[in-house]
Amino acid sequence: MARVLIIEDNERLAGLIADGLGAQGHVCDAVHTLAAAEDALAGTLFDGIVLDLGLPDGDGVDWMRAQHGPRPPILVLTARDALEDRIRGLDAGADDYLPKPFAMSELAARLRALLRRPGGRQDAVLALGNLAFDPASQRVTVAGTTLELTRREAALIELLLRRAGQVVRRAVIENSLYTFDEAVTPNAVEATISRLRRKLEEAGAALELHTIRGVGYMARARGA
Amino acid sequence: MSRPPSIVRRLTASLAWVGGLGALLLLIVIGIEYRISFSNLGDHDAFARAIHELSEHVLLPMAVLILPMALAGRWAIKSGVRPLIDAAAQIDARAGETRGVRVDTTDFPIEARAFADAINRVLGRIDGAAALHEAFAADIAHELRTPLTLLSLELDRLEHPDAGRMRGDVARMRRLIDQLMLLAQIDADHAAQIAPTPVDLGDVAGDVIAQLAPIALDRGMRLALEADAPVMVIGRREAIGAALRNLIENALRASPAGGCVTVRTGAGGMLAVRDEGPGLSAQQLATLTQRHRRADHASRDGAGLGLAIVERIMRAHGGTLETSVTARELRLQFPPAASSD
The missing domain is CATH 1.10.287 (Helix Hairpins)
Structure with a gap:
């Protein structure tokens, strides 16, 4: 699957993360300094980076800021978790942020979401439970059978699948569906979700669309 | 006499x-x-x-x-x-502040200067000692994070029936560390006098609920937000978010399984969290918010510390933490923003 570079100075921790992500099917390279990270990035094309902020030969935030041109998405790990550090990290170009300590499942989920962002090299089929979505053809299959969806329904499920397990805010949905209709009312979004839900249920999809009233929607594998 | x-x-x-x-x-x-x-x-x-x-x-x-x-x-x-x-x-008017208070000696007669300067030097030393104390607490929390991550990842690989319980213990330790760091951060922000900005309470609530909704669903609970019009207050977004997160986590604990925790905004700078638990009397709330002062960390999961933190954050914003037993709500009441747009 994806090739991930782990930049973490604690060698045992780097090893554990590599093992954990390896079990998820990722190919991981672990380095312990920024200098080694530069070497690794010069020689190999990575799909994602897991970066610890406090490294022996420099600060991760400064390093991110110095990166120019296209680069893989970065998930920052930090032991600091001071609110200001979080903002500083995201400003410097981190794509997501995970404070230590974290569970492997958490790291894997966040990384999966990053790799699923559009435009990444990982722009392949999005899968959740027994459902698969091909962004290129906008085709949804449940357990191998194609599901008939309108363009708007397909766009909505793509949005939710790209952030599976995370809540997608209502405003984000309204903005990205705007192109299909002149005005997207909250009711229209809710109606589309209901139709999607019914279709998924009829097709026997092991996937749930949760409504977080007043906030947004979330797709999760059933029983997850 | x-x-x-x-x-x-x-x-x-x-x-x-x-x-x-x-x-x-x-x-x-x-x-x-x-x-x-x-x-x-x-x-x-x-x-x-x-x-x-x-x-x-x-x-x-x-x-x-x-x-x-x-x-x-x-x-x-x-x-x-x-x-x-x-x-x-002037000093009495700043009763809410515990840090950075100094006697302004610009208009003082020369005869009283020496005394006031001596007092200011003592206040400076107390501030310095408090800052050192906080930095120490933050350092400890920081140093604990990497070993705790190692522990948590090693536990993830264990298939032993006891591993789940130990994962729960690690999660509680993590929560305690988060709260310690948050407390240190509130005081540091306060000391650094970081300028507050206009914040929409409904927007903050949406962010926090989006973060917590997966955890709530895991426990078979639901979260909802009732926010129609923007409610603006002047404050620190991250701190307000942390206060709300503590209240929601509290409500999730207090509500029966299958329950719903509802957050709503109210005109005049109010943010309320309603649960389906028994509600909290003013007396109980006062006891819980006092917890950290008595160094009573007896609660298993740091729930009391959570409310004490909320109270600290509200105090730093010039607001209050209130309870309504009848509405089963805990309310964050901010001083209303000067202009609502």
């Missing part, structure tokens, strides 16, 4: 003594100059002359000098002490 010494009273007493002594001295001087002796005061003419001399040279000058002196003295003292009274009022 002895009254505390008063400069004005002391001045009045001193002037009375000076007046009395001066009058006595003048009487003697006049007596010598005019050779008035007590023996010929019986003479009517001599007596009248003596009275005349006395009133002209003693009583009149005394009255002319002592009265304005007494008044001028009182005025000088009152106005000299005025900056001290103003400074006291």
Whole structure:
């Protein structure tokens, strides 16, 4: 699957993360300094980076800021978790942020979401439970059978699948569906979700669309 | 009961003594100059002359000098002490602040400067000690994170039936560390006087609920937000988010399985969290928010510490944490923003 570079100075921790992500099917390279990270990035094309902020030969935030041109998405790990550090990290170009300590499942989920962002090299089929979505053809299959969806329904499920397990805010949905209709009312979004839900249920999809009233929607594998 | 010494009273007493002594001295001087002796005061003419001399040279000058002196003295003292009274009022007005309080000595009379400067030096030392203490707490929390991550990842690989319980323990330790760091952060922000910005409470609530909704669903609970119009307050977004997160986590614990925790915004800078638990009386709330002061961390999951943190954050915003048993709500009440748009 994806090739991930782990930049973490604690060698045992780097090893554990590599093992954990390896079990998820990722190919991981672990380095312990920024200098080694530069070497690794010069020689190999990575799909994602897991970066610890406090490294022996420099600060991760400064390093991110110095990166120019296209680069893989970065998930920052930090032991600091001071609110200001979080903002500083995201400003410097981190794509997501995970404070230590974290569970492997958490790291894997966040990384999966990053790799699923559009435009990444990982722009392949999005899968959740027994459902698969091909962004290129906008085709949804449940357990191998194609599901008939309108363009708007397909766009909505793509949005939710790209952030599976995370809540997608209502405003984000309204903005990205705007192109299909002149005005997207909250009711229209809710109606589309209901139709999607019914279709998924009829097709026997092991996937749930949760409504977080007043906030947004979330797709999760059933029983997850 | 002895009254505390008063400069004005002391001045009045001193002037009375000076007046009395001066009058006595003048009487003697006049007596010598005019050779008035007590023996010929019986003479009517001599007596009248003596009275005349006395009133002209003693009583009149005394009255002319002592009265304005007494008044001028009182005025000088009152106005000299005025900056001290103003400074006291200013310090009292900042009762909510525990850090960075200093006596403003710009208008202080030179006589009071040394004392005020000494007090400021002590306050500076106390601030320094508190900052050191907080930095130490933050350092400990920071140092604990990497070993705790290792522990958590190693536990993830264990298939032992006890691993789940240990994962729960690690999660509780993590929560405690997060709260310690948050407390240190609130004080650091306060000390650094980071400028507050306009914040929409509904937007913050949406972010926090989006973060917590997966956890709530895992426990079979739902979260909902009721926010129609934007409600603006002046504050620190991250801190308000942390306060709300603590309240929601609290509500998730208090509600029965399958329950719903609802967050709503209200006009005038109000953010409320309603759960399906029994509600919290004002007395219970007061006890819970006092917890950290008594160093009582007896609660298994740091719930009490959570409410104490919420109270601290609200205090730093000039707001309050209130409870309504009937509505089963905990409310964050902010001072309303000057302008609502």
